[in-house]
Amino acid sequence: MTLSPESLERVERLGRLLEESAFTVVLTGAGISTASGIPDFRTPGTGLWEKADPAKVAALDAFREDARGFWRFYSQRLSRLGNVEPNPAHVALACLERGGRIHGLITQNIDRLHSKAGSGEVAEVHGSIDRAECLACGDDYPYDRVMDDLSAGIEVPCCDCGEALKPGVTLFGEDLPPDALRTAVGWARSAELLIVAGSSLRVWPVAGLPEMTLNAGGRLAVLNAEATPYDAEAVLVERSPLEDFLPVVAERLGCSQA
Numbered sequence: 001m002t003l004s005p006e007s008l009e010r011v012e013r014l015g016r017l018l019e020e021s022a023f024t025v026v027l028t029g030a031g032i033s034t035a036s037g038i039p040d041f042r043t044p045g046t047g048l049w050e051k052a053d054p055a056k057v058a059a060l061d062a063f064r065e066d067a068r069g070f071w072r073f074y075s076q077r078l079s080r081l082g083n084v085e086p087n088p089a090h091v092a093l094a095c096l097e098r099g100g101r102i103h104g105l106i107t108q109n110i111d112r113l114h115s116k117a118g119s120g121e122v123a124e125v126h127g128s129i130d131r132a133e134c135l136a137c138g139d140d141y142p143y144d145r146v147m148d149d150l151s152a153g154i155e156v157p158c159c160d161c162g163e164a165l166k167p168g169v170t171l172f173g174e175d176l177p178p179d180a181l182r183t184a185v186g187w188a189r190s191a192e193l194l195i196v197a198g199s200s201l202r203v204w205p206v207a208g209l210p211e212m213t214l215n216a217g218g219r220l221a222v223l224n225a226e227a228t229p230y231d232a233e234a235v236l237v238e239r240s241p242l243e244d245f246l247p248v249v250a251e252r253l254g255c256s257q258a
């Protein structure tokens, strides 16, 4: 899709903001992965979540009470998410990081697509499908081992200690991973520029991160299809699709896609 003249003007402005900032952090949400074919489960009528209430099915209580039922549902989700690929928006952010323009990336997404695209400094504040963990002994196992178990017909992937494994994704009713959260808060406070990309900033505590940047004197840019509570405080607001907009920004700053 071709960007409108107004959007191209905002490409220039964001390019300048990136050049002026010595420490830039990006905060991404579901909106960056929709172009990879992952529906935002908060959008009604989309795919796997259509018949299931995520707050019930993807909940810590559900896992503890009925690991078999939990995995019957979650195995479908894992196999779908494992097969998706990064889109040009993920690739552009990875390029900008390699080019020294982005210093940290905070994501609410669990799909590993930033890492797959080549981003290195990533704080996954809702966890990731990349690992599965044992709540009893603390061991963890890679995605492939879990998928191997599931495709071999094992209904509940288990730890070597015998307990059921839990996906490394933050479930409803579960605390966010403390290390990732600490990193995210530190980055938000240090950011001269925080770029929100594909998040409506409605889920706490991630929704509080832009406030930290603003309070510390940093600037905020919002790239999101819908309005967010922070639009009025942002120096730039862009609504066009991230997979159209971000590659042009990367190109403007001379970041090669290779």
Ligand SMILES: [Zn+2]
Pocket (backbone or CB within 6 Å): 134, 135, 136, 137, 138, 139, 159, 160, 161, 162, 163
């Ligand atoms: Zn264990």
